[in-house]
Amino acid sequence: MEGIPFFLLRKGKMFMGIQVGDILIPWYGMFIVTGIAAGALAGYILLRGTEMAYDDFVQAACFVGLGAMVGAKLLYLAVSWDAIDFSRITDPEYLSLLMGSGFVFYGGLLGGLAGLYLCGRILHIPVLALARETIPVIPLAHGFGRIGCALVGCCYGIPYDGPGAVVYTDSPAAPLNTPLFPVQAVEAAGEFVIAAVLTVYIVRCRKQGKTPRSLGLYLGLYAVLRFFLEFVRYDDHERGIFLGISTSQWISAAVLAAVVLHFKRYKKTDCPL
């Protein structure tokens, strides 16, 4: 039990996860692992019928994972800079909490792309072709992560009293006893829909002998979803707000603009993404 943050160990409190004996397994970690397992299975299924090796997919996924962890953490530290107590940065417990939680998806996405590029350079794997065929894995795993967010109460929505409103009675992050918009659950559903759309598109392209433009399609669809869902999020102090909209909305707008320009440029020719 040593080393596990104290707030995981409050017996009888189920707000962070499920209790197994003396150990409490956080919802978020459990759903991250579930998402990775689902992604591994989806990658295996998507690669069947292609000439690409599953081992290459796993290695590329590992590079993406490492890059994503670094990128997500760096962007989180950047947007939460003011909330960090630098006087306690040498305290191991504080440092481990700071490093072990707090990730921003867009930082992870950019870091993951950097990891994918490095994987291609170092291991000489055709990462772009691999990513085009297996990109539904990302929204699938991310959707499971969002279910974890919904259960623990992080990334919470605005106060809202309509259908589907959630009330957290014991969350370390969300306002307690206040009806909130279930933004995490809506985003999870949106991610699963994006994964399904991409899968159908990739399979259809494969049947028609076309190269799928699935990377650009994924980036565009997620940027739209995220841009609008940010309006119903309420954790402003953790997201960084600039000129009235959040960091993620600025990144969404930039990503969407880049995708539209990219598709226009490669309208009639082979598209790299």
Next chain:
Amino acid sequence: MGVASLVLGIIAIIIGLFSSGSFGWLGAIFGIIGIILGIQGKKVPGQEGISQGGLVCSIIGTVLCLFLFVACVACVACIGVAGTAGATL
């Protein structure tokens, strides 16, 4: 590479079992690197067995370490709570 994978995998398992709440992020990094090295090692003649072992240990270690991740974004609040409790404990 097979030996490196096995070592990293074992370290990741130890971190996952005994201090995942604190250093899970570090164990996950070790585990992921161990998976890459394990797959690479399987291609080296004579290292297939140990690389396979390293790969399995790294996967188990990574999963153990990721299991105890607390949340994605919200933990500025958690850190504040931990800080208050740390001061009183």
